[in-house]
Amino acid sequence: MVKIIQYIDNNLDTELSLERVSEIAAYSPFHFHRIFKLIVGETLQNYIFRKRIEKSAFYLSLRKNLSVKDIYLNLGFSSHSDFNKVFKKYYGKSPSEFRKLSPEKFHTISQIHRKNGQVDTVFDQYICNIENLLNWTTMNLKIKVMQLQEMNLAAVMSLGIANVESSFNVLIDWAKKKQLFPRENLKMISVYHDSFKVTAADKVRIHACMLLDEKLEKQEGEVFPETVEAGKFIIGSGEVTLADFEQSWVSLFLWMKENGYSTRKAFPFEIYHSNFKEHPEGKVLVDFCIPIN
Template sequence: MNFILNESRITYISKINKVQDYIEKHLEEDLSVGQLAKIACFSSFHFQRIYRQMTGESLYGYIKRLRLEKASFLLLSNKKKSIQDIALSLGFSNQASFAKAFKGKYGMSASEFRYLKESRSTEMINDMDRKDISMNGKVYDTKIRYTKPIELSVKSIESTKVIYIRHTGSYKGDSNLFEELFSKLYSYVNSRNYVKNDSRWFAVYHDFGDLTIEEQLRLSVCMSIYEDVKTDGEFGSMILEGGKYAVGRFLLRSDEYQLAWNYMLSKWLPESGYVPDDRMFFEYYPPQEYMEEKEEKVVEIFIPIAPL
């Protein structure tokens, strides 16, 4: 009986993942319960209750949170885009509804939130007291530590189809979790002969770091595939979209990944003249030639950027 229940839960997870993948790519659209229920192959009557039971969050609460967190990221990273343009591009009907929702979540206006970024030096926010300002219950980190890449470039890449397994919850600094997820994915793809000599491995981050509380963070570990393959259960497939990316190549110990992301997002991006677009951020793990015994690994961080 437990086996049946577990298999049923895995099927539900797969359906919820498909819905979340769709929402993530269509935040600017009017997302209806009926439309999303159809993607999940549930009745509209039951879908919202199932979604809450599976995720601990209401469907509309999830959509609203994603829109606001993405808006927060754009406010901090894309000074060229007006607050009104950000609001409308993320599905808010007008700036007034966005302003109300934003202040309800962050306790300040969007312009005040953006000022935090503009008042920051290259390495830390000015010494003004910000202990009363919090994001998702966490005090804004006034000091930013980072590690520099060994190489940095801007290049265009082709789209890549991947198989993934997804984790929801805290993952920062948890090397055991990453190892477990990659091992589970490898067992799955290897048992189906999907692994090729040139298969590539990635970690995709669906949320916005400190702008999302740890319990709601989503991580997908992935392997590239070159043809349509069948996935089932907790394993799904999606596209890592091609286009222009800033690529930072780092040599990292297991506890340095956040420092590398800090460099790309808080140091390089604001000073580069580039702005991010709507594609997902990810890490790519190139072949580690002659490095199996070393503590440090080569990791490439991909930041999607809009054409200038």
């Protein structure tokens, strides 16, 4: 299922019929449909539709060089009117209205189901203005731009923020059997394959990971190999509470824009250097890492 989800995310611009995807998964369409819905919590076509809409929102927000037409054609929509209709139904704003929104002004997009069944989109205003946010960054994060070497990881997929801890528990149980846990200088990592700006928290895909000395050659149960490619990163380091994570990410992306950097096609991640459960104030020493060009 991990491989199938990765395949879908990498091929949103192609035809992704049930027959095609189930063939890749080596299941009959009937059985694959049932298994996918059981594991992911939605049908294959609903998942593909949601990912295409969310990817379009991501491009509208951060890839200003792409035209609206480029975006909807690359994601399989046949016309501007069709794209405009489904996007507005999902986010409550047209693509052009959505593109005008400042990414610093709003931090989350949530859907509220009214009693009449309609879905309304609410943009929660950030808790402070940009100046205060940058001041918070200066006070709480040490920021640097540097090259990181390739990292070989063992990973367990989590669908939804609430399931991350259980994914880490699966990973740790696997590592104990391999005598990889505990060990000195162990690094646990969360890799974000979706953005909270466009994906609901219960559907965000996060990989709970452990840094390995040697590459994991094949999948072992729920644990699969993942690689963070070498490259340039903005790294914001600080000792913060879990409640500060969202503010840390927003402020770091704001710092990136203010300093003229742009993201590259790779996933942001967190590296944990301590355990918040062992800190009297529930704080954790963490690096927030953004891949940049």
